[in-house]
Each structure stands twice: as structure tokens, then as C-alpha cells.
Amino acid sequence: MVVNDARTGGHTSQGVPLWLDDRETVTRRPALAQNITADVAIVGAGFTGLWAAYYLLQEDPSLKVVLLEREYAGFGASGRNGGWCSAIFPVSLARVEKLYDHQAAIELQHAMNDTVAEVGRATNAAGIDCDYSPEGFVSLARTPAQLTRAHATVAGADAFGVPGQWKFLDKNAATSIINADGVLGGVHTPHCALLHPDKLVLGLASWIENHGGVIYEDTAVTDFGDGRAQTPGGTVTAGVVVRATEAFTPEFPQYRRNVAPLYSLVVATEPLPQDLRTRVGLDTRTAFNDMRNLRIYAQVTSEGRLVFGGRGAPYHFRSAVSPKFDVNTKIHDKIVSTMEDFFPSLAGVNITHKWGGPLGVPRDWFPSVGYDRASKMAWAGPYVGDGVATSNLAGRVLRNLITGTDDGLNRLPIVDHHSRKWEVEPFRWFGVNAGLQAATASDLEERVTGKPSKISAMLEKLTGAH
Numbered sequence: 223m224v225v226n227d228a229r230t231g232g233h234t235s236q237g238v239p240l241w242l243d244d245r246e247t248v249t250r251r252p253a254l255a256q257n258i259t260a261d262v263a264i265v266g267a268g269f270t271g272l273w274a275a276y277y278l279l280q281e282d283p284s285l286k287v288v289l290l291e292r293e294y295a296g297f298g299a300s301g302r303n304g305g306w307c308s309a310i311f312p313v314s315l316a317r318v319e320k321l322y323d324h325q326a327a328i329e330l331q332h333a334m335n336d337t338v339a340e341v342g343r344a345t346n347a348a349g350i351d352c353d354y355s356p357e358g359f360v361s362l363a364r365t366p367a368q369l370t371r372a373h374a375t376v377a378g379a380d381a382f383g384v385p386g387q388w389k390f391l392d393k394n395a396a397t398s399i400i401n402a403d404g405v406l407g408g409v410h411t412p413h414c415a416l417l418h419p420d421k422l423v424l425g426l427a428s429w430i431e432n433h434g435g436v437i438y439e440d441t442a443v444t445d446f447g448d449g450r451a452q453t454p455g456g457t458v459t460a461g462v463v464v465r466a467t468e469a470f471t472p473e474f475p476q477y478r479r480n481v482a483p484l485y486s487l488v489v490a491t492e493p494l495p496q497d498l499r500t501r502v503g504l505d506t507r508t509a510f511n512d513m514r515n516l517r518i519y520a521q522v523t524s525e526g527r528l529v530f531g532g533r534g535a536p537y538h539f540r541s542a543v544s545p546k547f548d549v550n551t552k553i554h555d556k557i558v559s560t561m562e563d564f565f566p567s568l569a570g571v572n573i574t575h576k577w578g579g580p581l582g583v584p585r586d587w588f589p590s591v592g593y594d595r596a597s598k599m600a601w602a603g604p605y606v607g608d609g610v611a612t613s614n615l616a617g618r619v620l621r622n623l624i625t626g627t628d629d630g631l632n633r634l635p636i637v638d639h640h641s642r643k644w645e646v647e648p649f650r651w652f653g654v655n656a657g658l659q660a661a662t663a664s665d666l667e668e669r670v671t672g673k674p675s676k677i678s679a680m681l682e683k684l685t686g687a688h
Contacts, residue, residue, distance in 0.1 A: 237548040239302050240490040240529065240575040241420035248294055251439040255455045260288045262624060263451045263458040265443045266466035267291035268300035269609060270602045272426040273617025274464055276344070279433045281625050287435045288458060290451055292442040292470075296423030299468055302548075302579035303610055304488055304519045304531045306509050307341050308359055309334040309413035312587050312606035314682065315382050321588075322635045328383050330635050335387075335413040337615045342415060344614070350425030352417045353524045355507035359414035360391065360399050363407045367668035367675065368513035372409045374674075375513075387411060400510045401503030402564040414509050416521050419610070445474070449598035462593070462624050465601040468609070469580035472541035479643035480584065481604050482654055483543050487553050487578035488531035489561070490523075491571050499526060502565045515664040515678045517607075518560060528568070530561040533607075534662065535578065537654035540647055548578040581607040583654075584641035587685050591616040592638040593623035600624060657681065 242248065262278060264271040267289040275287045291297070311318075311334055318327035342354050363369040372390060379387040388409045391399070396408035427437055441453050446465070451458045465471070469483040499505045504522050511518045518532035535553045538544075554576045562569045582604025584590070589612055593600040600623065602616035603609065619631050631637075644650045664675035 234573055235575045235577075237545060237577055238575065239420070239488075239577045240523075240527065241301060241305075241418060244418070244420060245424075250294055251437050253440040253455050254290065254438040254453050254458070257456045258288070258458055259286070260458055260460040261285045262287045262462045262464060263446075263460035264289045264464040264466055265446055265451055266298075266468065266470070267295040267427070267437055267439070268298050268466065268468060269296075269423070269426075269613035270466035270468065270616055271464065272300075272423065272430065273614050274466065274602070274620040275430045275435045276348075276426055277617050277621035278624065279430060279435055281621050281627065283433060285434075287430070288460075289430075289435065289437045290441045290443050290453060290458065291437065291439045294439045295427045295437055296420055298470065299579050299581050299607075299609060300613070301420050301423055302488070302577060303419055303486075303607075304529055305416050305419055305521055305523070305610075306359070306519055307338055307354075307415045307417050307610045308509065308608065309338050309411070309611060310608045311612070312589065312608050315384070318635055324383070326633075326635045329630070329633075331384050331387065333615060333631065333634055334611065337611045338413050338415055340618075341417070341611060341614050345422065345425065348425065348429045350422065350429065352419075352422040352425055354415055354417045355524075356412075356415040357506065357508045358410055358412040359509040360396065360408050360410045362396055362400060362402055362405050362510065362512040363409075364402065364404045364512045365668055366406070366672040369406045370674055371513050372407055375409050387413070397503065399503060399506060399508055401501070402512075403566055408513075416507050416509055417610070418524070447476075447597065447599060460598070462598055462600055464620060465599065466603065468603045468605070469543060469582040471582060471604065473543070478541065479646070479650070480641070481541070481582040482537060482585075482644050482650065483541050483580035484533070484537055484583050484607075484654070484658075485535035485547055485550070485578050485580050486531060486533055486607055487535055487548075487550060487557060487576070488529060489554060489557050489573050490530075490575040491528045491568070492574050493526040494522075494528060494568075494571070496526070498567065502567055504528060504565075512564075515668075515675060516658075516661040518557075520561070520564075527574075528561065530557055532557050532560065534658065536658065537651060539651050541650075543580050547580070549576055550578065581605070581609070585644050586641045588636075588639055588641055589616070590636050590639035590641065591619045591623075593620070657685070
């Protein structure tokens with residue numbers, strides 16, 4: 223939907239991701255209309271399902287792989303994210319160490335780092351042009367508390383055993399990359415790339431279909447388990463059924479409390495003039511944010527638009543997911559205000575797109591992937607908003623588990639990790655939204671005290687999230 227945006231004086235596409243602009247139309251593939259059999263049936267055609275199909279067919283081209291998608295490939299978080307392919311894992315290495323062991327945590331970080339590069343290798347090999355740009359990620363420190371956290375981030379990584387994961391940047395070094403207002407310093411990691419999510423979706427889907435896979439769209443799976451996936455048009459009987467449903471998982475009664483959907487919202491500007499981009503340090507393909515507690519994320523696209531997103535939208539009772547939640551005027555306005563706080567010279571710039579979508583959060587914030595041969599069920603996710611890279615890693619693990627391939631990926635902590643269920647309502651609603659409010663309060667606390675937030679430290683201790 224396109225509406226006139228009085229705040230910016232232009233027309234704004236509401237609820238439709240910027241990334242879809244590069245499609246003339248969203249052409250739907252035919253729905254499943256009969257009973258069929260398959261070796262692998264994947265429920266969901268987002269990044270998890272697409273990468274799993276890609277690696278399975280690469281490993282064994284004889285496999286019959288089908289993907290079942292209620293909307294269209296890439297409809298969910300895979301087509302609505304901010305375009306970061308990063309090595310961020312939503313749980314701290316200290317929490318991974320506590321749950322598993324020190325070496326497991328280090329190997330997980332190394333695997334995440336390599337996954338960023340693997341996305342580049344795989345897309346290059348498959349001939350997929352998705353604007354992949356591996357220039358890393360800078361997190362700016364714009365308050366004294368954030369600067370303290372920047373120093374602690376680098377020291378903590380070095381002490382843990384992943385030296386070089388983060389490099390400290392002084393004020394001059396940080397502003398030479400992103401010349402945002404009020405920068406005091408920051409940290410940089412090379413383990414991040416920017417990409418165009420929908421181009422990646424389209425490329426993977428095309429490769430899969432060219433190698434024998436079949437994608438059914440407009441095909442809602444109503445129930446699945448024990449080697450079957452039921453849809454209104456027919457039932458798929460398969461040797462393995464893969465659940466790749468991310469934030470939509472709670473819509474299946476048996477998984478109602480496995481995942482809490484949280485919304486992340488995004489805006490995009492019109493293409494910015496080259497002189498303005500040069501002046502404010504936006505002539506770059508380096509991903510960036512600052513070190514606040516309520517996460518934000520930003521990038522400049524290949525055509526010079528600033529894409530700026532963030533968390534903060536409320537969790538909806540009983541894990542409700544709806545297109546009407548993709549636009550939240552209050553939160554979108556806060557995101558624009560934050561963007562203008564970074565770059566005052568962008569005040570009043572035309573915002574051409576406002577969109578959002580749900581991301582999946584397990585109770586302990588810990589993504590997982592696994593395969594139960596007895597029940598013929600495999601799964602991957604959810605990723606707590608860091609799934610562009612992690613879904614690739616999950617796809618390779620699924621390939622290994624399903625085909626019987628054994629390598630080091632099979633022993634990563636995400637494999638067969640089981641999170642406990644979320645609380646029943648209304649406790650889930652109170653708890654999740656209280657956590658969001660606490661993250662907001664943490665940033666306010668830091669602005670007042672100039673020191674790292676005690677509220678944030680308590681939240682990380684409780685959840686392991688960082």
C-alpha cells in the first residue's frame with residue numbers, strides 16, 4: 223500500500239519491503255493440487271528451507287525435494303530483514319560455554335564467521351547476484367556507557383579466545399567509516415556482509431528448481447508429522463519433513479509455546495545524493511549500528527538508499543502474527559527519529575518505504591537445528607533476528623543429518639539443542655513485553671548515569687541474550 227506521508231512530504235510504501243521493488247510482480251507458483259511423495263518435504267520457503275534444499279540437492283541430485291509455502295518464497299523474515307548477513311549469534315559466548323563448554327563456544331563462533339564467507343562462496347558458485355558485499359560491521363559508541371561497552375567487547379573476545387573478532391576504533395577511525403553525530407569510538411568486525419534479501423531468495427529458488435526441486439506456493443500446511451505434510455490441495459508423504467516455519471511456528475497447536483514472534487520494523491529513504499552520502503559517511507557498504515541495548519541496524523543499499531531498522535514493537539497476545547502489525551506508526555516514527563539523531567542533515571529526507579515482520583524467539587534465545595529419525599521430523603530455527611547467515615549454517619547441518627554426512631558442523635552446540643517452552647498466557651505477554659520495556663529503560667539509564675546499565679546486565683544474566 224502506498225500512502226502520502228505528511229512527516230516527510232512524500233509517498234511511502236506501507237508494509238511492502240523495499241526489496242520487492244526489484245520484482246515487477248510477485249508471480250506465484252502453482253499450489254499443490256494432489257497427493258504426492260517426496261524424499262524431503264520442507265514446510266516453509268524462506269532462507270532455511272531454501273538453503274536446506276540447495277545443499278541437499280547439491281549433495282544428492284537424485285533426491286526429490288519439495289518446499290511447501292503458504293504465501294510466496296521469501297514472504298516472511300527472509301524477505302523483510304535489513305540485509306545483514308552477520309556472524310552475530312543471539313546468545314553470548316559465555317552463556318554457550320555455561321550450557322556446553324568453552325571449546326564448543328569457540329567453534330560455534332568460528333562456524334558463524336565462516337558462514338558469512340560461505341554465503342559469498344555459495345552464491346558465487348550458483349551464479350546468484352544478490353549484491354553480496356563483505357565489508358564488515360561497525361558498532362558505534364555514541365555515549366560514555368557505550369564507549370565503555372566497546373572496550374569491554376574487544377577485551378572480552380580476546381580473553382575468551384576469539385582474538386580479532388572485534389577491533390576497537392577510536393573516534394577518528396569510527397567516524398572515517400560512518401560519520402554519525404556524537405561518535406566517541408566503536409568496534410568493527412570483518413565477519414559481516416550486506417546483501418539484497420529478495421535477490422538471494424529468487425536466486426536460490428531458481429537454482430533449486432533448475433536442479434529438480436519443486437516449490438509449491440499458496441500452499442498452506444495445516445498439519446505435519448510422522449512423514450506427512452497435509453495441505454488443502456493434497457498430502458505430501460515424505461521420508462523426512464523439515465519444519466522451517468520460524469515466527470509462524472506457533473500457528474501450529476503442537477508448537478504454540480515453542481516460539482514467541484517479535485516484530486522488527488524498518489524504513490528506507492529515497493536514494494541519497496552522492497554529495498550528501500559523502501558528507502555524512504554513508505558512501506559505504508559497511509553495516510552499522512550503535513551499541514544501545516534495544517537493537518537497531520542500518521545499511522546503505524547499492525543504489526544509495528539508507529535502510530534503518532530496529533526492535534521495540536510489542537509482542538502480541540497469544541503469539542499473534544498479522545500483516546496489520548507490519549506497520550506501526552509510533553515505532554516507525556521512532557526509527558526515523560533515531561536515524562535523524564544519527565544524521566541530523568537527513569531530517570526531512572523522503573522515507574519511501576516502511577515495513578516490518580515477525581522474527582522467531584525461543585525461550586532461551588538459542589537457535590537450534592535437529593533431526594529425529596524415529597518421527598521423520600527435522601527442524602531449524604528460530605534465529606532471534608540473526609537468521610540471514612545462521613539459516614545457511616542450519617541448511618548445511620540439515621543436509622548432514624538427513625544424508626548421513628558427518629563433519630564438524632554436526633557437533634556444534636546448535637545441533638539438537640532443545641529450548642524449554644514459553645510460559646502460558648498471559649504470563650508470556652507480560653514477560654516478553656516487560657523485557658522490551660527493560661531494554662528501553664536500559665538505554666535511558668545509560669543516558670542518565672553515563673555508565674553501562676545494571677538493568678541490561680540483569681537481562682543478559684537472565685536470558686543469555688546480548
